[in-house]
Amino acid sequence: MALPQTNEKLKVIARAPFNVYYEGDAEAVTATNRVGKFDILPAHADFFSILSPGEIIIETSSEPIVFNVSNGIVTVRDNEVMLFVNI
Amino acid sequence: MRRARAVEKDSIQITTVKDLTWVFESLASTQVAKVKNKVQMSTEFFKLLWKRYSSIRIDPKKRITNRDESEQNKKQAFVIITAEAGLSGEIDQHLIETMLKDYDSATTDIVVLGSHGANQLTERKIPYVRFFKVPESENYIDVGPVIDAILPYSKTIVYFEEYVSLGVQEIRSINLITSLKDMSEDVDEDVMTAGNTIFEPSLDEIADEMEVTMMKLALSQTILESSLAQEASRFNAMAIAKKRATEILGGYQLEYHRAKRSENDRRMREVMVSLKEKRKRQGARA
Numbered sequence: 001m002a003l004p005q006t007n008e009k010l011k012v013i014a015r016a017p018f019n020v021y022y023e024g025d026a027e028a029v030t031a032t033n034r035v036g037k038f039d040i041l042p043a044h045a046d047f048f049s050i051l052s053p054g055e056i057i058i059e060t061s062s063e064p065i066v067f068n069v070s071n072g073i074v075t076v077r078d079n080e081v082m083l084f085v086n087i
Numbered sequence: 088m089r090r091a092r093a094v095e096k097d098s099i100q101i102t103t104v105k106d107l108t109w110v111f112e113s114l115a116s117t118q119v120a121k122v123k124n125k126v127q128m129s130t131e132f133f134k135l136l137w138k139r140y141s142s143i144r145i146d147p148k149k150r151i152t153n154r155d156e157s158e159q160n161k162k163q164a165f166v167i168i169t170a171e172a173g174l175s176g177e178i179d180q181h182l183i184e185t186m187l188k189d190y191d192s193a194t195t196d197i198v199v200l201g202s203h204g205a206n207q208l209t210e211r212k213i214p215y216v217r218f219f220k221v222p223e224s225e226n227y228i229d230v231g232p233v234i235d236a237i238l239p240y241s242k243t244i245v246y247f248e249e250y251v252s253l254g255v256q257e258i259r260s261i262n263l264i265t266s267l268k269d270m271s272e273d274v275d276e277d278v279m280t281a282g283n284t285i286f287e288p289s290l291d292e293i294a295d296e297m298e299v300t301m302m303k304l305a306l307s308q309t310i311l312e313s314s315l316a317q318e319a320s321r322f323n324a325m326a327i328a329k330k331r332a333t334e335i336l337g338g339y340q341l342e343y344h345r346a347k348r349s350e351n352d353r354r355m356r357e358v359m360v361s362l363k364e365k366r367k368r369q370g371a372r373a
Contacts (some may be wrong), residue, residue: 016227017129017307033287046284048143050296073297075139077279084136086227087300 008042014083030057047076091346098339105332115322122315142279163242168313169204186246228307248316256316
């Protein structure tokens with residue numbers, strides 16, 4: 001996936017009730033909802049959605065963080081992405 | 088007085104019991120720390136999610152509470168969280184007794200979590216409408232089926248054992264719906280509306296999904312609290328057993344030393360008597 005050139009970063013929090021998958025800056029987040037697969041990039045519009053089962057990919061400056069979820073909620077607000085998964 | 092050898096035999100058995108209680112005490116202590124950590128993480132998760140949930144409705148607390156007010160004519164459900172097996176001492180008995188003080192079969196249905204509680208209710212001939220095993224997992228507590236069972240009720244009261252401290256556990260009852268108010272903190276969050284936010288699939292569907300999710304989390308928290316209290320009870324029971332075993336062992340050691348000294352004294356007396364007689368016999372010959 002070609003990422004746009006921008007200095008902005010996403011602040012991502014990805015958590016399950018007993019697990020923290022990732023907390024920190026990221027360049028992009030890929031997830032799946034009822035509509036299909038979607039990407040969240042910096043400066044994304046405010047967004048609130050129910051996640052479908054599937055893979056979450058968090059593109060960080062180093063290694064991408066990849067994990068599977070059975071359900072969840074994703075919110076985007078002012079470049080802050082919150083993923084509440086496996087609830 | 089018992090013989091030293093017999094006392095020593097009993098003493099070895101009590102030492103084994105003491106060692107076992109020490110092992111169980113250590114295991115319970117580890118479990119307490121582990122579950123406590125889970126409770127902490129889950130609470131943080133709940134707060135973060137509540138913050139987001141608050142932002143999609145002006146007053147999400149009112150929305151959740153409305154379910155309670157709008158269906159007054161329906162029955163209420165008592166959910167009792169008990170242990171899955173024995174070794175829980177009298178806790179479950181106390182839980183059931185507390186619940187029965189408020190129970191009216193005409194207006195209330197009982198939903199029981201945990202085989203131990205279900206057995207106790209059956210023994211007392213108290214009917215329950217649903218039984219679930221206590222949902223437990225390292226990473227995920229699936230309370231979905233329990234939530235499905237209690238959603239039709241106007242009110243859900245949960246009875247469980249609460250962890251106050253390692254030494255103190257108390258029986259508590261909460262209204263699951265209104266407890267959401269207590270578990271959450273007021274947050275100063277801007278409202279996310281359809282005008283400024285993309286909702287997928289729709290705001291209403293998300294609000295409904297979130298409502299059930301928050302209830303699931305509230306129930307999971309209660310199950311975790313109960314589990315923490317049960318582990319703490321086990322720890323206390325083992326600590327008391329270890330203390331008692333140590334006391335008995337101390338008594339046996341004292342008894343052993345007395346018996347040993349008594350045996351030595353007896354042998355010494357026998358030697359002295361035989362020496363005396365030998366001297367007497369030698370004197371007579373001379």
